[in-house]
Amino acid sequence: MxxxxxxxxxxxxxxxxxxxxxxxxxxxxxxxxxxxxxxxxxxxxxxxxxxxxxxxxxxxxxxxxxxxxxxxxxxxxxxxxxxSHVRSWRRQLASGHRPVQDAITAEHARTSTLYIWENCLIPGMVQTPAYARAVFTRHAQLMRSPRDTEEAVRARIRRQEALYDSGKRHRIIMWEGALRALVCPPAVLAAQLDRLSGLIGLDTVELGIVPFTAPLKIHPANGFWIYDDRLVIAEDWHAELWIDDTDSVAVYQRTWNLLSASAVFGADAQRIITHAQNGG
The missing domain is CATH 1.10.260.40 (lambda repressor-like DNA-binding domains)
Incomplete structure (x- = not known):
């Protein structure tokens, strides 16, 4: 704590x-x-x-x-x-996952540029419904929280409409391991990788992959999301951290920049996704 x-x-x-x-x-x-x-x-x-x-x-x-x-x-x-700094999952999930999704949606609505880093999961902003369903189900099991999975899935997918908003930018990078982690059935993961491929080239989305073989400027630790330059949300097993002091937000932005420097984009990112799809 x-x-x-x-x-x-x-x-x-x-x-x-x-x-x-x-x-x-x-x-x-x-x-x-x-x-x-x-x-x-x-x-x-x-x-x-x-x-x-x-x-x-x-x-x-x-x-x-x-x-x-x-x-x-x-x-x-x-x-x-x-x-506003430490929001325990026990307290947040007392009424299920849907209220948590609604709180995040409110932050997305007031954000112009969203920076995302994930090391082991496909980020929620680009998840398919089936992938999101698998994630919510397993988290509810872990936290022993009420299961409102379908409502939470719908809320998450509705939020993805922002990906096509010309006034917003989504700068997303993830560790190659996120493409391979079987947190869902293999067929669901295959469809999820197809979804990622379809986002490459979208003018409102910058999608990067940090390859296993990339020289790293910083170790690929826990996932976090940066909302403009005003807020960071990072997740741990016991709680979600909402960080809004200027110095700490700047640390996360520097971390994102270091991770991004090890990432590949465009056709190179597509090749890594295709390699994962082919089981390579």
Whole structure:
């Protein structure tokens, strides 16, 4: 967990403790507040000590139970700032994959140039429905989240209409391994590779492949997406990171540029895709 995230969670916990100990009704002990809320008192101390992330409902209930309903707006603002950086999959996927897709679609809508790097998957912006279905299904199994696979697939495919918007640019690079990873049945992967071939030459899409044999200026680590110069979204197993501070966005842009320098495009990229299609 990032240091910045933990500092923000600690600060939120300290504010919750302040509300508990200095409310207009007088100081409440942890067990007293827990009894009012119907929570185990251990949850009170976990929240106050930054060892558990509060939900919006938790904050609403806390403010009301301590006699400070006027503090709700402030607390929710702190939570929003905290979650703008680390968004756990457990919390995001509580209602399924569709809401996550809708949040990403909103960011796409306000973006002119999208930079994408993927090291092991075909990027969502160019996935076929069958490939996307396989990815969503396996992720739902891993996260034990509600299965709204078909809704999520439809949302992802609708977002791909932006590929044909003359006012947008999609600069996509991926590791050659993404062309070969059997995260889906072989027939689905074959159709997915056909889809990639069809995008080469589209004036709104720059599609590059980093070959296995390419000299690398930086190691091909986790995937990330850069939205203009204002936001980076990177995925880990436990959470999705939304990064918007200028210095960090610049690091990801430099990383993308280094990876792009090892990529091939156009006819050379087509040859690598064809090689993968032929099982070479």
């Amino acid at each position: 990032s240091t910045d995230f933990q500092k923000a969670r600690d600060a939120l916990g300290a504010r919750l403790r302040e509300l508990r100990t200095s409310g207009p009704q007088g100081r409440l002990t942890g067990p007293q507040l827990g009894e009012r809320l119907g929570w185990p008192h251990s949850k009170i101390y976990k929240l106050e000590n930054g060892r558990q992330t509060a939900t919006a409902d938790d904050l609403q209930a806390w403010a009301e139970a301590t006699g400070r309903p006027d503090a709700v707006t402030e607390l929710l603002s702190r939570l929003k700032g905290l979650e």
